[in-house]
Amino acid sequence: MLKGFKDFLLRGNVVDLAVAVVIGAAFTAVVTAFTTAFLKPLIQLATGGGELAGTFTVNGVVFDYASFINSVITFVITAAVIYFLVVLPLKIIQERRKRGEEAGPAEPTDVELLAEIRDLLREQARGPRRDDGGTAGRIPHQDR
Numbered sequence: 001m002l003k004g005f006k007d008f009l010l011r012g013n014v015v016d017l018a019v020a021v022v023i024g025a026a027f028t029a030v031v032t033a034f035t036t037a038f039l040k041p042l043i044q045l046a047t048g049g050g051e052l053a054g055t056f057t058v059n060g061v062v063f064d065y066a067s068f069i070n071s072v073i074t075f076v077i078t079a080a081v082i083y084f085l086v087v088l089p090l091k092i093i094q095e096r097r098k099r100g101e102e103a104g105p106a107e108p109t110d111v112e113l114l115a116e117i118r119d120l121l122r123e124q125a126r127g128p129r130r131d132d133g134g135t136a137g138r139i140p141h142q143d144r
Contacts, residue, residue, distance in 0.1 A: 031077050040070040
């Protein structure tokens with residue numbers, strides 16, 4: 001049971017998602033602090049200033065519309081940054097790969113492939129291993 005859970009957690013997508021969530025939360029906290037410290041006072045100043053700026057009262061209940069506007073601005077800034085710094089560049093890279101302008105994952109070079117073939121031939125020439133029943137290194141047509 002724990003092995004399956006460990007395999008689930010260590011898959012690439014889960015780890016990437018966890019990192020993205022943590023970074024997104026930290027970035028949102030920074031944007032929220034900025035809008036609370038600088039933009040909300042500007043909203044309150046623009047709506048009359050004073051102690052009750054950015055609010056209105058109905059039957060003794062205070063409605064804080066400055067906080068709502070501040071939250072909307074926080075959302076828009078966060079979404080814009082994520083779009084322009086993450087989504088758009090990845091979209092451009094994917095389009096370039098489709099057109100063949102940008103190389104995808106690096107394929108092995110001819111020299112690397114030849115070295116791998118050489119190593120396999122050397123391994124086959126050494127003869128059979130003890131753990132495979134004596135069939136390693138044999139070419140099927142040699143059994144005739």
